[in-house]
Amino acid sequence: MEQTIRRMEQAMKESVEAHFVLPQLREMALACLEQKLSESMLFGKMTMLHYRMYKGEDDERIYRAAAAVELMILSLDMIDDVQDQDNPAVPWSAYRPEIALNLALGMLMIAQRLLLESGFEPERAQQAARLLSMQVLTAVHGQTLDLLNDIPDEDAYLAMVSQKSAALLVCGCMIGTVLATGEWKEQVRGYAEQLGIAAQIKNDIRDLANWTDKNDFLNRKLTLPTLFLLQAVTDEDRWVIDYYEGRLSMEEVRHRREELEAILEKTGTMLYSSVRMRTHYYRFLELLEQLELEEGWRDQMLALAE
Known part of the structure; x- marks a missing residue:
């Protein structure tokens, strides 16, 4: 597992270095990425696990797909922290909010491009990219409910969580599944x-x-x-x-x-x-x-x- 994680991390670094062409932005993006690499990387690991579990071929393509999932998670974590302003320990909290948002948007676009250019059959790559877009949109709805903080009871709370954090774990697991099988x-x-x-x-x-x-x-x-x-x-x-x-x-x-x-x-x-x-x-x-x-x-x- 350690070797596969390193290959996923390398795919993330290469993508960030290639697509953030403005030196200042690239430097800040790499600092944000270093923070991400110190965390559990659960979502990307779940992508790789489901891909292998459903008999996907073990090659560089799945590391790029898992990297895309983790960059998506990083982008949403950054946006969430800018909105909540409650996590001063992370690098992006030290940046001006408008710069942090630009970085997050860039990460999200890189994630989408990584999936589309991952090397999988076009139909499956597009299916995975559509899935990522769909789950991010679902998470946006959940995050909005969380920001509004107008949750009357536990049922409403569970509905919000299903749209927010749970939807993103579904995204990681299902992208690996779809890339291996072509099926939801x-x-x-x-x-x-x-x-x-x-x-x-x-x-x-x-x-x-x-x-x-x-x-x-x-x-x-x-x-x-x-x-x-x-x-x-x-x-x-x-x-x-x-x-x-x-x-x-x-x-x-x-x-x-x-x-x-x-x-x-x-x-x-x-x-x-x-x-x-x-x-x-x-x-x-x-x-x-x-x-x-x-x-x-x-x-x-x-x-x-x-």
């Missing part, structure tokens, strides 16, 4: 979506526990954990609702971390959220079992899903 496989979509939902709930639990500027409570984000919290608090902890409804400022609650942690414990917010996360993960496992894969493929999938 509904079972792949089903388990990828469940895994994506589980991963997002896990992130939301983390972003509620981590008391920084990215903390979902401080930012009044409506997620599965915070929706449960707002329903579960008692009158004696009414300040939690007052903060969410704007009657208290951030400065008035920022020092109340230990108090909030006690409320999270008392209401069972984290426990409930963990159970919901595991429910979707177990559904992923059930749908994965229905494929009746050889043990080796199943093990690789589970290793990536950890």
Whole structure:
């Protein structure tokens, strides 16, 4: 796997160097790429795994396709951070927003071009490129719902997540599948979506526990954990609702971390959220079992899903 990851990374670097011709822009793009290469690269790995799982030929084409998927994810991460302004640790947060957006748009266009020029049969390459466009558009709708932060209940939250982060995991898995088979496989979509939902709930639990500027409570984000919290608090902890409804400022609650942690414990917010996360993960496992894969493929999938 390490060798295949390096080949995917090399395809990403070569594409960025070739297509960002303005030196300043190329330098910033490569800095953004270095940040991306330090992360899990889950989406590209899933693309390569599904391609091989469905008997695709192991050659340079699939590394370019996986590179396209990861560049797409990088572009959307950059746009998301520009919109949310809650992730100062990444390189693009240090750039002027309009420059960061230009970089992100460039990454997205490179991803599309990489798929179309990957070397696969034209019909399958075009099918993969259409799939990427379709899933990005779905994610744009999901991101808009997230930015509007007008999520009334858990069903609305799950619908938003299915359109946002889960749709992108479906994209990575399905591009590998389509390039190998030429077919959209509904079972792949089903388990990828469940895994994506589980991963997002896990992130939301983390972003509620981590008391920084990215903390979902401080930012009044409506997620599965915070929706449960707002329903579960008692009158004696009414300040939690007052903060969410704007009657208290951030400065008035920022020092109340230990108090909030006690409320999270008392209401069972984290426990409930963990159970919901595991429910979707177990559904992923059930749908994965229905494929009746050889043990080796199943093990690789589970290793990536950890």
